[in-house]
Amino acid sequence: xxxxISRRSLLKGLSGTAAAAAFSMQYTTNEPALGAELKGQxxxxxxxxxxxxxxxxxxCKAAKSIGIKSIELQGPKEWPTLKKYGLTCAVGNGAGMGIxxxxxxxxxxxxxxxxxxxxxxxxxxxxxxxxxxxxxxxxGLPDDEGVVNCAKGIKRLMKLCEExxxxxxxxxxxxxxHKDYQCDHTTWGAELCRQVGSDRFGLxxxxxxxxxxxxxxxxxxxxxxxxxxxxxxxxxxxxxxxxETQELNYPAIIRAxxxxxxxxxIAQEFIPARADKIASLRQGVGICNI
Numbered sequence: 001x002x003x004x005i006s007r008r009s010l011l012k013g014l015s016g017t018a019a020a021a022a023f024s025m026q027y028t029t030n031e032p033a034l035g036a037e038l039k040g041q042x043x044x045x046x047x048x049x050x051x052x053x054x055x056x057x058x059x060c061k062a063a064k065s066i067g068i069k070s071i072e073l074q075g076p077k078e079w080p081t082l083k084k085y086g087l088t089c090a091v092g093n094g095a096g097m098g099i100x101x102x103x104x105x106x107x108x109x110x111x112x113x114x115x116x117x118x119x120x121x122x123x124x125x126x127x128x129x130x131x132x133x134x135x136x137x138x139x140g141l142p143d144d145e146g147v148v149n150c151a152k153g154i155k156r157l158m159k160l161c162e163e164x165x166x167x168x169x170x171x172x173x174x175x176x177x178h179k180d181y182q183c184d185h186t187t188w189g190a191e192l193c194r195q196v197g198s199d200r201f202g203l204x205x206x207x208x209x210x211x212x213x214x215x216x217x218x219x220x221x222x223x224x225x226x227x228x229x230x231x232x233x234x235x236x237x238x239x240x241x242x243x244e245t246q247e248l249n250y251p252a253i254i255r256a257x258x259x260x261x262x263x264x265x266i267a268q269e270f271i272p273a274r275a276d277k278i279a280s281l282r283q284g285v286g287i288c289n290i
Contacts, residue, residue: 050269060085076092102135112153135170154196158196170202208269209234221256230264230265234271238273240270
């Protein structure tokens with residue numbers, strides 16, 4: 001009790017500026033200087049769409065200078081540019097019918113399978129180890145039927161994924177921003193993984209989206225480590241910088257991910273609110289440099 005009171009009194013005695021500075025130290029002390037070496041426990045990636053105003057080659061140069069290894073959510077046309085700069089694409093795209101039309105509808109399966117049967121070999125040839133997919137929207141479809149339908153369609157691709165050593169990952173999204181999206185809870189995605197039953201299928205756990213939908217991020221990650229193949233970051237609320245301006249404690253989250261033994265990629269997928277977008281990206285990587 002005495003300890004709690006003394007700490008409370010101390011915080012009350014700090015000015016607003018000093019308190020903010022004390023709170024933000026955990027976020028700023030690890031920021032890498034330009035070209036600084038990262039600690040190596042994280043394979044860093046960044047999502048291209050968040051930096052659409054920056055030419056890809058410029059973003060590649062910036063990523064290399066920060067220590068980022070991947071620029072993701074890019075299709076086959078962009079992969080050669082990434083390779084030119086010694087980068088990979090941790091999660092490729094280029095197949096499917098968008099977020100709203102996915103594997104939860106049997107009537108889309110033939111088209112989806114045909115698309116992914118083209119993309120997966122291209123990814124393998126380019127050294128891309130994962131490609132993204134989506135559940136689609138509910139549109140009145142019960143969740144239990146949706147998961148069965150998704151498993152049925154995805155199983156048709158697993159032999160090819162296993163042969164080519166390419167993972168198919170389904171992204172968990174919040175169904176407020178992506179209204180009516182079906183794969184919007186980790187339990188639903190984990191059940192899908194169980195029904196598919198292949199190591200080549202897993203979840204893209206978007207920390208921002210799952211904080212919006214269900215919270216309890218660290219415990220959920222620990223309980224579903226066998227299903228999660230990739231992570232995205234993003235500040236809550238607003239999907240901006242992952243620093244002290246938002247509610248999640250990213251250093252603790254990243255440390256928990258590392259402690260699970262995860263050796264895949266963690267991608268920055270926040271929308272920079274600051275004018276210097278590359279500085280925000282550098283800061284985000286620094287926050288995750290545990």
